[in-house]
Amino acid sequence: MTSIDIRDLVKEYGTTRALAGLTMTVRPGRVTGFLGPNGAGKSTTLRILLGLDRATSGTATVGGRPYALWDRPLRHVGALLDAAAAHPARTARGHLLALAHSNRIPRGRVTTVLEETGLAAVARRRVRTFSLGMRQRLGIAAALLGDPPVLILDEPTNGLDPEGIVWLRDLARRLAGEGRTVLISSHLMGEVAATADQVVVLGRGRLLADSPMDAFLAEHTPARVRVRTTEGERLRTALADGGLLAVPDGDGRWTVEGTEAAHVGALAARSGVPILELADERASLEDAYLRLTAGDAEFAATATPTTTLTTTRGARA
Numbered sequence: 001m002t003s004i005d006i007r008d009l010v011k012e013y014g015t016t017r018a019l020a021g022l023t024m025t026v027r028p029g030r031v032t033g034f035l036g037p038n039g040a041g042k043s044t045t046l047r048i049l050l051g052l053d054r055a056t057s058g059t060a061t062v063g064g065r066p067y068a069l070w071d072r073p074l075r076h077v078g079a080l081l082d083a084a085a086a087h088p089a090r091t092a093r094g095h096l097l098a099l100a101h102s103n104r105i106p107r108g109r110v111t112t113v114l115e116e117t118g119l120a121a122v123a124r125r126r127v128r129t130f131s132l133g134m135r136q137r138l139g140i141a142a143a144l145l146g147d148p149p150v151l152i153l154d155e156p157t158n159g160l161d162p163e164g165i166v167w168l169r170d171l172a173r174r175l176a177g178e179g180r181t182v183l184i185s186s187h188l189m190g191e192v193a194a195t196a197d198q199v200v201v202l203g204r205g206r207l208l209a210d211s212p213m214d215a216f217l218a219e220h221t222p223a224r225v226r227v228r229t230t231e232g233e234r235l236r237t238a239l240a241d242g243g244l245l246a247v248p249d250g251d252g253r254w255t256v257e258g259t260e261a262a263h264v265g266a267l268a269a270r271s272g273v274p275i276l277e278l279a280d281e282r283a284s285l286e287d288a289y290l291r292l293t294a295g296d297a298e299f300a301a302t303a304t305p306t307t308t309l310t311t312t313r314g315a316r317a
């Protein structure tokens, strides 16, 4: 039983209600993306979960008990919350050895995670000489140290180079594939779309969504078809006869909302309209997320969030 369970969690900072009764479960065997506008309460949730802050009321448990009650917690939960957590005067290896010692983790794990995170060559350098990306890798190495069944990573791609981002994506997928519980908070929708199976969205301290990725995209973005023809007006008429509105995008391309490619293709074929391209448009996570959180962003600019499409045919990002 290695799920993360949050029940009726409330956190108040003076008059600010950071969490307003949050209930959610993060399950093993999948990567869960933890999303929400600035100030939505993601970090507060993670801090309470890791015993770094106290809830006003409600409970947050990992594997059935509060983090603070685990003896040798790094063996149960690996977390990356703050890449600056390592002491600057320590070497990377020294930092990990100290953590291993206090959690009674075999020293051999230190070498393993240094290699796994690409830090073996700089293991004896002091952390103060590390770039942000190297610190981030060290934080991930610390999270992996106890070989834990649960991993909680807060903005793990911060500072990582493109190769590092791909590495992290593969690592998260592998960890979930091994049956671990992997929770990743991120503002990078493309990365979440490429990595997560499940999407949890907070807004103003409340749960706005908790769905599998595909269901989330389907629920929060309209079905839409792109079609290209040399006979635009005939296409428009053929679709209008079928109750559909085709909107021209220029260059012989049209968008039809609220339908599927198969239906558009059938209507066009019935009227003998030549079709050069026809495709269901895959919704983007960014679009779905912005539609869902419009109005819940505490620090949004005054213009309303975009409702135009970020077109990504064949990709979710």
Ligand SMILES: Nc1ncnc2c1ncn2[C@@H]1O[C@H](COP(=O)(O)OP(=O)(O)OP(=O)(O)O)[C@@H](O)[C@H]1O
Residues within 6 Å of the ligand: 013, 016, 017, 018, 036, 037, 038, 039, 040, 041, 042, 043, 044, 045
């Ligand atoms: N120590 C604190 N004292 C007072 N208010 C706080 C404190 N920590 C967080 N808050 C407030 O709680 C709310 C939730 O903040 P939190 O950092 O959890 O959001 P977040 O979703 O992690 O945001 P971000 O995406 O910007 O990291 C915000 O209104 C924030 O100002």
